[in-house]
Amino acid sequence: MADQNPSRSWTLLSRMPIVVMAVVAVADVVAGPGVGFLPLVSLGPAFAGLVGGWRRTAVFGVAALLLCVALGVYDGLFEERRGYSALASVAGVTGVGVAAAVMRSRREVELASMRSIAEVAQRVLLRPVPLTAGPLQAAVSYTSAVAEARIGGDLYELVASPHGIRVIVGDVQGKGLAAVETAAVVLGAFREAAHDEPSLVGLGERLERSMTRELEGEKFVTAILAEIGTGHDAVFLNYGHPAPMVVRRDGTVEFPEPPAYALPLGLGAHGGECPDPYRVDFAPGDQLLLYTDGVTEARDDSGRFYSVGERAHLLKERDAHRALEALRADLAQHAGGPPHDDAAMLLLRYHGHGQGKSLPLA
Known part of the structure; x- marks a missing residue:
């Protein structure tokens, strides 16, 4: 050791x-x-x-x-x-x-x-998400699999647009500088299109076109797009990405699956169908955790995968950043060493319009 x-x-x-x-x-x-x-x-x-x-x-x-x-x-x-x-x-x-x-x-x-x-480069590519956005509190965690690195192949962003609060969490194929280049293209396109596109489907199509136009070879990104508007719900588009985790006010945990998984971004030219948007209830007191497969595929010494659903109780901490840090520390303890893959987590808490503090969690 x-x-x-x-x-x-x-x-x-x-x-x-x-x-x-x-x-x-x-x-x-x-x-x-x-x-x-x-x-x-x-x-x-x-x-x-x-x-x-x-x-x-x-x-x-x-x-x-x-x-x-x-x-x-x-x-x-x-x-x-x-x-x-x-x-x-x-x-x-x-x-x-x-x-x-x-x-x-x-x-x-x-x-x-x-x-x-x-x-x-980190400050430009992976900017800190805002602490609050409309009715939401936000916190983010990123761990690179490359020793001494600050950035890698996972990506995240939150944009408060005229069409609602829009979020992306994605995982780029591969690692190293090539993955960083792909992440930069996706994030740049998302930041622009999130303000312009009235629908989440249109936003996803813009991302697909940007990858096809600006990247060479069969590079792809598994991603999940989310939109939280004025209603008590969230709309998702899933491009072959792990399902999000929703922690209800009473502590119950859900992993809402899409009607059908679509091909990752960048593989649209292969004839796959575009993902269908699906809605999930998301009300004050609820939490939404978006993450990459570096979280769920982390293994302990016995080869057991990390079960993020079993660790949902760690998110009871009132401060969103401390809650996510507790989850990150638990993930590192489970893996027992440096991660084998990049791991990104984005936590959103619905605290209600005009409220500065989160509601108590069960």
Whole structure:
């Protein structure tokens, strides 16, 4: 099992040069010149180069050379070639360690720059959803499957349009930069069309045309579109995506399925039928959770899938963001490590028109 305390591991590695050189010095003094411990002094600057900068590595290299000279004089090794070969070994390892530390420092600067660019891209691509939109409270959670990444192949957006509050949650085929490009196309089209298209079906058709026009190859996105208007209901279009979870005011859980699942966005040219819109009751006190398959397909050590319906009680927290964070933490505990797929969740709470607080949950 991996060390759960990275700072502790870092501290141990930073102390290794001192420990190693001390152990080699003691062993050399005890064993005498016949054993040949002296070249092992070079382990000091070698370990220093793993966690420190080039200056730190150079300091330990100089210390190792001085220790090598002292032990060589003590053992009388400079009367023969062994002492000079040990010095050459320490000097060579120090030089390599300094060069490696310089290269690592440059890579760290480049990585910091790339992270900064990724954070800007995140703010553009996956903008924070508004805390409230009409009668709704909203909260979002996103976990990328790519280590150190902030963005990936899942997407979400919420737009307050003249036609109602419109939402999309989707999962792009594949991972990496190609998936990010596809997500950017879908989100850009959705943000524009959500204001223009009077019907949810028309909105879905705009997304399909945008993907066909701007993307090459058979790229596709499973997605679910939702529209919450002035009535106490929500309208859905499902493009091969997991069914949403509705948590009623009394705590009961529903997973409303579409009349028929349609092909994902981007595969309309293959002759599949457009999805039919379907309505679901959504009244004050109810909650709606849209998510990607990275949530439901997360497995524990025994291979059991994550059951989001069994965790609906975690959404009783009055603050929507803390409730969703509790669900996200539970998902991470179930998976027992980094996710194997991107996982996005968008939580909507119907708190009623003109009310600033959510209604109490059962």
